[in-house]
Every structure is written in C-alpha cells, then in structure tokens.
Amino acid sequence: MPRENQKSHPNREQRQQDIQDFIEKVRDEFALSYPELEGLSEKEAREVLEVLKNEEDIANKKRMKDHLEVFSDAVIAIVMTVMLLEIPIPSASVSFHEFRHSIFLFLVTFFLVADLWWHNHVAFDGTKTVSPKIVITQFLFMASLALLPVFTHWMMEEITFTAVFAYALIAIITNFFQWCLKYFILQERYANTIHTKEFVKHVSYRRLLNSIIISLIIIGLAKINPYIAFYFYLLSPVASFIRTLREPQEVLRPRFHLKRK
The missing domain is CATH 1.20.5 (Single alpha-helices involved in coiled-coils or other helix-helix interfaces)
Structure with missing residues (x-):
C-alpha cells in the first residue's frame, strides 16, 4: 500500500x-x-472585457441587419419573378382578354409588393441593429409575402368572391406583420423615452386600425361585386406607393406641429 x-x-x-x-x-x-488588457488589474480587465463584449454584440446585430435586408430583397425579387412567369401568353387557349386581365392583376400585386418593400426599407433605415424579435417578425412577413403569387394566380384564373377574399386575407396578414415589424423597430428606437414612445404607439395603432377597416370595406365590396373590389385593389397599392414616394420618411418620422408664439 x-x-x-x-x-x-x-x-x-x-x-x-x-x-x-x-x-x-x-x-x-x-x-x-487582447493586448489592451496588458498591465490592467483584474477589475479593470473585467470592465474592458465587458465593453468589448458589448461592442461585439452590437457589431453582430449590425451584420444580422445587413444579412436580413439582403435576404428580404432576394425573397421579394423571387416573388416578383414568379408573379411575372404566371402571366399566360396569348394563344389558342388563352384569349387576349385573359392576357390583359393577368397583366392588370400582375401590376396590382407588383405595386403592392413594391409598396411593402419601400416601407420595409424605410423601417430598417430607422435602426442600426436588429433584435431576435425583429428577425422573427421579418421572417413571418417574408413568408406571408411569398404567398402572394399563389393568390395572384388564383385571381388570374377567375375573379370570384372567394378568390378576392383569399387575396385580401393574405394582404391583410402581410400588412399586419409589416406593421408589427415597424412597431417593434420604433419601440426599440424610442425605448429611452416616455411620451414619444406613447405617441408612436398611438399613431401605429391608428394606422393599423385604418388599414383593417379599408380591407374589410374591400372585402364587403367583393361580396357585392368581386370586380369592384378588384379595381379597388388596383388603385389602393398604386396610391399608397405614390404617397410613400412623395413622403418617404412619414413612416418613421411622425409630424410634430409646432405652434409659433
């Protein structure tokens, strides 16, 4: 032993x-x-490491934002391409009327997607980093947006109440996810404020409510006459797109009317 x-x-x-x-x-x-830690005490080294860690986290979030924007642009480009390929060419089985109808419907969805892309671009301009909550919301927004060609093709086949209702529903869902995305970005941007954050919340909820009311009105029109609802969808995205081009920062910069004394 x-x-x-x-x-x-x-x-x-x-x-x-x-x-x-x-x-x-x-x-x-x-x-x-970490040569910058040389000669520092243990407490000082920990403080420096904490600063370096925070800087690295911010840099990673900035890279994530860049990757997310590239991914979103790629998805939107694919959606546009798929919608274009769905347009039938005039032939013995496809009349010119059907071809013209498909062109109009493509333009409706094109301006809808363009308007959503513009709002998405302006929203991301309002932040330098993205949180996991924003990333998940963006993925949901992209998933709903990617379904638009399916419902566009449905309305190319026939304009019925069911087709218009389904198209309106996926448009509402897509707009809702984009609203959530802009709302989360604004809440994080004004996280250190009280009154501004409350004002932004109020404006965001009001815009969401207006969007839902307009969509419900169009769905009601589709019940009466699907073609009337179709033409409303033709005008609505175009008008929204033109308005946002004229005032691109309206989404993120609410107007504060200052009274002169």
Whole structure:
C-alpha cells in the first residue's frame, strides 16, 4: 500500500502541473488576443472585457441587419419573378382578354409588393441593429409575402368572391406583420423615452386600425361585386406607393406641429 501511494502521489502532482501549464498557456493566448488588457488589474480587465463584449454584440446585430435586408430583397425579387412567369401568353387557349386581365392583376400585386418593400426599407433605415424579435417578425412577413403569387394566380384564373377574399386575407396578414415589424423597430428606437414612445404607439395603432377597416370595406365590396373590389385593389397599392414616394420618411418620422408664439 505505501508503494502504491508513493506512485500515485507523483502522478497527482504531475497532473496538477499539467493543468497549471495549460492554464498558463491559455492566459498567454488570451493576452495575445487582447493586448489592451496588458498591465490592467483584474477589475479593470473585467470592465474592458465587458465593453468589448458589448461592442461585439452590437457589431453582430449590425451584420444580422445587413444579412436580413439582403435576404428580404432576394425573397421579394423571387416573388416578383414568379408573379411575372404566371402571366399566360396569348394563344389558342388563352384569349387576349385573359392576357390583359393577368397583366392588370400582375401590376396590382407588383405595386403592392413594391409598396411593402419601400416601407420595409424605410423601417430598417430607422435602426442600426436588429433584435431576435425583429428577425422573427421579418421572417413571418417574408413568408406571408411569398404567398402572394399563389393568390395572384388564383385571381388570374377567375375573379370570384372567394378568390378576392383569399387575396385580401393574405394582404391583410402581410400588412399586419409589416406593421408589427415597424412597431417593434420604433419601440426599440424610442425605448429611452416616455411620451414619444406613447405617441408612436398611438399613431401605429391608428394606422393599423385604418388599414383593417379599408380591407374589410374591400372585402364587403367583393361580396357585392368581386370586380369592384378588384379595381379597388388596383388603385389602393398604386396610391399608397405614390404617397410613400412623395413622403418617404412619414413612416418613421411622425409630424410634430409646432405652434409659433
């Protein structure tokens, strides 16, 4: 037994020495990775590391925002292409009237998607970083947007109440997710304020309510006459797109009317 203890004792010492050597090597590598920590006390080093960690987190969020915008642009480009390919070419089985109808419907959805893209672009201009909540909302927005060609093709086949209602429903869902996206961005942008944050919330809810009311009116018109609702959808995205081009910052910069004394 004593001999076994004598043998195990050096082995234990050797393992402890190996661990100590490993720790020293890790410290040396850490010092090479962070030369700004050289000569600092443990407390100062922790403070510097906390600052570096925060800066790295901000940089990662900025990169995520850039990747998210590129991904969104790619999805929108694919949606536009798919809608264009859905247009039938005039032939023996496709009349010119059907071809013209498909062109008009493509333009409706094109301006709707263009308007959504513009609002999405302006919304992301209002922030330098994105949180996980914004990323998830953007994915939901893109998923609903990607379904637009399916419902566009449906209305190309026939303009019925069911087709117009389904198209209106997916448009409402898409607009809702984009509203959530803009709302989250604005809430994070004005997180350190009280009255401004409350004002932005009020304006956002009012715009959401107006959008829902307009969509419900169009759905009601579709019940009476699907073609009337179709032409409303033709005019609504175009008008919205022209308005946002004229006042591109209206989405993120509410107007404050200052009274002159």
